[in-house]
Amino acid sequence: MVTVVLFDMDGVLVDSERYWERHWEQQVFPRVQSGEPVIDDITGRSIQDIITVLDSEYGLPVAVDTFQEEIEAFADEMYREKATVTPGMESLFAGLQDRGLTVAVVSSALNRWIAHVIEHSELNPAITVSAEDIDAPSKPNPAIYTHAMDRLGVDPSECLVVEDSVQGVKAGNRADTTVIRYQCNQRADPIPESDYVAENITELREKIVQLSNEA
Known part of the structure; x- marks a missing residue:
């Protein structure tokens, strides 16, 4: 029971997922160095694991630390101003x-x-x-x-x-x-x-x- x-x-x-998906698809995926990431591969994972996957499999456009700062800044605002x-x-x-x-x-x-x-x-x-x-x-x-x-x-x-x-x-x-x-x-x-x-x-x-x- x-x-x-x-x-x-x-x-x-x-x-919040609709905001996350829009951000990944419009602001992040188009910037990777190669390949075509898909939402189902990353949704549900931690930010740290997502960044690791994107960097190792597709190549990030900036340094990992800089990228994580960008993502966390987006999320801080999103949870504060948009997600209900x-x-x-x-x-x-x-x-x-x-x-x-x-x-x-x-x-x-x-x-x-x-x-x-x-x-x-x-x-x-x-x-x-x-x-x-x-x-x-x-x-x-x-x-x-x-x-x-x-x-x-x-x-x-x-x-x-x-x-x-x-x-x-x-x-x-x-x-x-x-x-x-x-x-x-x-x-x-x-x-x-x-x-x-x-x-x-x-x-x-x-x-x-x-x-x-x-x-």
Whole structure:
């Protein structure tokens, strides 16, 4: 029975992925030195891992440190001025917590971006975990979810992961949790690693409640 729900942040809790995608496709991908990067290869990964992939496979137009500064400056402004919490998500969090479920945020985003979202919303997770907190590759590596479960003292069989990206879904699957794929701005397509798909927040709520009631 599910007792813990681990939410990804970007594309699930906040509508930031559309801004990220636009920035990658319009401001970053056209500047690489060779090849054609695609969104699915990087979405869900940490900034550090994205930069490593882009530099090693495609070649960055500037020094790695300079590029990271550019990306972080974009993201600082985006989270501050543009990204908003998914409608209904604050109510969903509160409702799950009222049912006795533990709710956490597990994200590849930097700690300060997660903190900004939490501080400027009514989301009240038991813990937050950032890719910054672990010394391991980011999603699709399962380490970030294993780390979250260790902090909470729970087994994978008790955990439900809510993810939007292919990389995130794979991470949840490799951590042996149950995974729902949900995308706040669009219909989510099933992939082999997702156990369920929720097309909207109502379906997401219903599926979580169902799984938390199953013995």
